[in-house]
Amino acid sequence: MGFLSALLQRWRGSAATGDPRLLPEAQLTGPMPWVIAIMIAMTVVAAASGLALRNAASTASADLEGGVTVQIVTAAPAERLRQSAGVLKALRAAPEVAEARQVAQEELNNLVEPWLGTRPGDDVEALPIPALIDVRLKGAATPSRLAALRAIIVPEAPSARVDAQAGWLAPVFAAIGAMQWMAGGLIALLAFATISAVLLASRNALGNHRETIEIVHMLGGTDRQIARVFQRSMAFDAAAGGLAGLLLGIVTIVALSRQFAGLGSGMVAGAVLRWPDWIVIAAIPLAGVGLAVLTARLTVLAALRRML
């Protein structure tokens, strides 16, 4: 932080002009900027994770929102074929259906291949695999719409199963929701830890400068004047730490996103950060500075009130 330190020293110097130079300005030698840098970096990573998970869930949910799968589970191939054709015709005639497509046998074979194998002698086509019809509704697959679909399908295929695709991923969405709450909880804990660190640092600084504070009080200095000095000092430390933490956090996010991109999974592909998310992430150091300054101010004012 050599250059940063020098830059901040100049900034401090210009900011101090015209202010009562009541207390020595803290240098960037204390642990505070580093503590804040670590807190901000962890907050940035936690927030980015939470936002990416939200985006993944949102993308998957949007994809699956109007999706319905119809399974024709009749064992006899000819009957299955007949029922499939009937259901497909009925669905395409239904006004709330945007699209209905029978999943090709080749696609079905590919789906079951990992479990049933493709070695010589395997006869996948001999298995009574249900016929699948992929349906896209014009709106979300609500229970009432599913019931309406069933009413259309059952006359053509009495044993057909109709499932909303979003329902299959409900446990995944629940898990993502829980992870988002965890990220939020982690951010709250980090904020609490930052407040505690600032509180301790402020009390320590007050103890170190107690004699000067008493002199300034005797000369007619107000609590607010003294608190401003501590606030400004903390603002500089928090700004330096926040900037460093933001950079560290972004490097971590980029590295992690590259790792996850390599997985090539459909749901993970949706876990990207959009530009509003980057604005939120960029605002984290600012929030950190605000939190640190407010904590320092309240701590110092509370301590000064106990002095005459």
Added chain:
Amino acid sequence: MSQPDAEIVQFDNVGLRYGTGKEILADISFTLYPGRFYFLTGASGAGKTSLLKLLYLSQRPSRGLIRLFGTDAITLPRERLPGFRRRIGVVFQDFRLVSHLSAFDNVALPLRVAGVSEKDITRPVSEMLDWVGLGDRQHARPATLSGGEQQRVAIARAVIARPDMLVADEPTGNVDPDMALKLLRLFESLNRLGTTVVVATHDVHLIRKVPESLIMRLDKGRLSDPTGALRYPPRRPAATGAAAPPPL
């Protein structure tokens, strides 16, 4: 000369104790009037510094009434203390200079605290430092100044804002006789401009150099005349001038 009823300070049966110890000051009653020059004398440990602390609002009394500038200082809300303190210049016995500030910045501190702009600070502070013989030590930190130089910086800091009342605790203890006399003349100049001056000192010669001064003597935490006959100034000061100082 101010009217007798326009007192600047009034102590009435004031007592001070630290914790549960015995009273450092007891039954202190006196009145200070604007524009007067007061000496506070007494042996070491008599309570002079404690009495001055009450005067410059660094300490609250354990009992009694203190009125300062016409206001009850005991019940004064804490947020109003800075305004009162800005009207009082203090020379501390141990100087209490701010170690990280230069002589210039130490002297400028009361003006900066009062919100005076930088352009209005430079000239008076430099002139004041010149006057106390430290024009060439403006940028020196307290640690590099001698005891006498530190004392002069402390005095310059106390008077720079032209306070209504100047309280000085042994202000000439560390300076040579010539400088002591010069500083005394500074106090007198301020006094002539209307500042009430209260100087705690052992120095009899110093007291005798200000014949118009009024003297309060502390003995073991009490003003030496509990009947009030020697209370300074007298309850009805003569219109022509102050009482002559008694033999010490």
